[in-house]
Amino acid sequence: MISNRPFVAAEELQRPAELLVKYPILALPTGVAHVVMVAILFISVVSAVASVIAGGAAAGHVGTGIGLGTGILIGTCLFALGLVVVYVGQAVVVAAAPSVLENQPPDLGTAFRVTLARLPDLAVAAVATFALALVPIALCLILIGIPLLIALGYLLMYVPAAVVIGNEGGIEAIKTSFRLSTTRVSESFVCWLGIILALIAGAAANSLAIHIPIVNLIAGFVVGGFTSAYASILSVRFYLALRDGAWPANQSSAPPPQPPQPPGGYSGPPTVIR
Numbered sequence: 001m002i003s004n005r006p007f008v009a010a011e012e013l014q015r016p017a018e019l020l021v022k023y024p025i026l027a028l029p030t031g032v033a034h035v036v037m038v039a040i041l042f043i044s045v046v047s048a049v050a051s052v053i054a055g056g057a058a059a060g061h062v063g064t065g066i067g068l069g070t071g072i073l074i075g076t077c078l079f080a081l082g083l084v085v086v087y088v089g090q091a092v093v094v095a096a097a098p099s100v101l102e103n104q105p106p107d108l109g110t111a112f113r114v115t116l117a118r119l120p121d122l123a124v125a126a127v128a129t130f131a132l133a134l135v136p137i138a139l140c141l142i143l144i145g146i147p148l149l150i151a152l153g154y155l156l157m158y159v160p161a162a163v164v165i166g167n168e169g170g171i172e173a174i175k176t177s178f179r180l181s182t183t184r185v186s187e188s189f190v191c192w193l194g195i196i197l198a199l200i201a202g203a204a205a206n207s208l209a210i211h212i213p214i215v216n217l218i219a220g221f222v223v224g225g226f227t228s229a230y231a232s233i234l235s236v237r238f239y240l241a242l243r244d245g246a247w248p249a250n251q252s253s254a255p256p257p258q259p260p261q262p263p264g265g266y267s268g269p270p271t272v273i274r
Contacts (some may be wrong), residue, residue, distance in 0.1 A: 006175040013194040015101075016233035020226055023106050026093055033089025034082065038220060040082035044075035055228065080130050087126045087160060092234045094164045099237035114164065119165045126171025129156055153193045155181050160206025161239035180242050191238040195231040202227035 022024055049071070095111035116121070136152060139145030155178050162173035181188040202223045211220040 012190065012237060013234070015237065016194075019233060020102050023100060024226075025108065025224070026096060026100065026106050026233070027224075027225035027229040029089040029092035029108065029112075030228035031084045031089075031221045034228060035217070035221050035225030036085045036089075037082040040078050040085070044078045047071055047074050047078075052146045065194040076191075080127060083130050084126045085122055085229075087122050088115060088119070090160050090228060091122055091164050093229045094160045094236050096234045098165060098240065100233070101237060118164050118167075119183075121168070121170045121173070122160070125159050125163055125172075125173050128170055128174055129165065131158075150196075153195075154188070155189075157181065157192060157231075157235050158193060158239045158242075161163055163237065165239065180239070182229065186241060186244050187238060191234055196235050198227045198230045198234075237268045239244065 002163055092108060092111045095114040096106040096108060102107050133149060133152060136145040136148035139148060156174060158171045158180050159170075160179035162168045162176040163170065165171060166173065166176065181192075205223045206216070209215045217256045
């Protein structure tokens with residue numbers, strides 16, 4: 001249970017980073033998931049190009065079209081699989097986060113078993129998330145899809161925590177994330193801002209080593225693992241606090257406490273009549 005205390009944005013954003021420094025093993029599941037996702041994307045691109053070339057060589061323009069369609073289908077399926085892998089990696093960190101937030105060492109073995117038990121609902125949530133993202137992804141060609149994807153990420157940032165910690169189904173977890181992010185906007189915006197800043201910092205760090213063989217893979221593993229783990233722990237912290245009401249709504253507008261009233265029957269000092 002997260003203690004009921006005033007909401008201080010800087011402290012909430014700093015806490016996951018402190019925990020990752022103290023327990024760097026928390027970044028292992030997300031680091032592995034990041035590398036797997038990169039490999040899947042690479043395979044998707046290679047398979048799409050190979051399908052187009054093979055189709056064109058076999059049947060000219062018609063074969064090229066068929067190959068392109070086949071490549072897109074394979075790439076879409078592989079990307080959906082990669083999304084599930086990323087969800088699993090994040091879910092392991094999510095499962096370990098509550099005890100870590102209470103200053104207990106992480107138990108990744110138990111967290112992994114909890115994640116396996118919730119795997120069907122995580123898969124449903126991942127597929128539903130991918131379905132919701134299809135239109136924004138398509139609209140990225142005209143740029144409007146980018147802010148739509150950012151907004152969708154904001155609305156869905158509590159889904160893994162709702163599935164793994166809240167024991168909700170995939171669709172129910174999406175509804176919960178929508179509800180928390182739209183009814184507790186100020187707190188959720190702070191959480192999303194922390195996630196976005198972490199991802200931007202991670203992308204900037206990865207860009208420095210992207211052209212250096214082997215180093216780029218190591219950097220991707222480390223940077224991707226830590227940034228994803230940070231985002232997972234932060235989302236759990238906010239999910240638990242908002243779900244359990246640790247930050248009362250409109251606390252900034254609460255009336256100041258009233259001074260204690262004097263005992264009944266007391267009307268001030270006696271009046272002296274001269």
